[in-house]
Amino acid sequence: MREGFYSEAVRKKAFDIAGVQSDKLAADIGAGTGFITEGLIKRGLKVIAVDQSEAMLTEMRRKFIGFDAIDYRIGEAEELPISDETVDYVFANMYLHHVESPIEAIKEMVRILKSEGKLVVTDLDEHNFRFLRSEHHDLWMGFKREDIKKWFKEARIKNAIVDCAGENCCAQSGSGDEHASVSIFVALGEK
Ligand SMILES: C[S@@+](CC[C@H](N)C(=O)[O-])C[C@H]1O[C@@H](n2cnc3c(N)ncnc32)[C@H](O)[C@@H]1O
Numbered sequence: 001m002r003e004g005f006y007s008e009a010v011r012k013k014a015f016d017i018a019g020v021q022s023d024k025l026a027a028d029i030g031a032g033t034g035f036i037t038e039g040l041i042k043r044g045l046k047v048i049a050v051d052q053s054e055a056m057l058t059e060m061r062r063k064f065i066g067f068d069a070i071d072y073r074i075g076e077a078e079e080l081p082i083s084d085e086t087v088d089y090v091f092a093n094m095y096l097h098h099v100e101s102p103i104e105a106i107k108e109m110v111r112i113l114k115s116e117g118k119l120v121v122t123d124l125d126e127h128n129f130r131f132l133r134s135e136h137h138d139l140w141m142g143f144k145r146e147d148i149k150k151w152f153k154e155a156r157i158k159n160a161i162v163d164c165a166g167e168n169c170c171a172q173s174g175s176g177d178e179h180a181s182v183s184i185f186v187a188l189g190e191k
Pocket of ligand 1 (some may be wrong): 076
């Protein structure tokens, strides 16, 4: 389902803004079928991929069979299955609008970051497409960039910036009556 929604441009922007370096350890939270993980392992990082859905992780294991740079863990936003201060980067692409409490999810991602580690969240700007809620299980209709900045600050993230990812996320409603095109932001900060 991912292709057609957003593409390589978002992933590249996320990695470039964070200045990802090989041989580091990253967490991909709400990993889905591994779009972010795939880009990270290509750049020589090891990845802990976390998702609440066993089906997603099963699909990911099938897709990346033979790659030993990925550690798959089932887990929830409020209690990530990773110890404190473990990873150099946390990436969360199109994940935050699915969680009940974005501020708690952000704090939990900050908890697993090492000191000076980087948090990169890519998600939707605020929008009015209700079918994304009913058909795509979105809990949040995107976010105001100032809220993301505020939540990063509350979670003790330094030097937060929120920028355009340079792409829109596009989706068609099941009935075919509505077409959503929503801009994507990239938020970066450091622990
Ligand atoms: C839209 S998909 C994005 C997948 C992936 N990050 C990508 O870039 O393609 C959102 C993912 O977040 C996971 N997810 C949603 N809510 C979650 C939660 N509360 N805890 C953990 N994972 C969650 C879903 O299972 C799904 O795989």
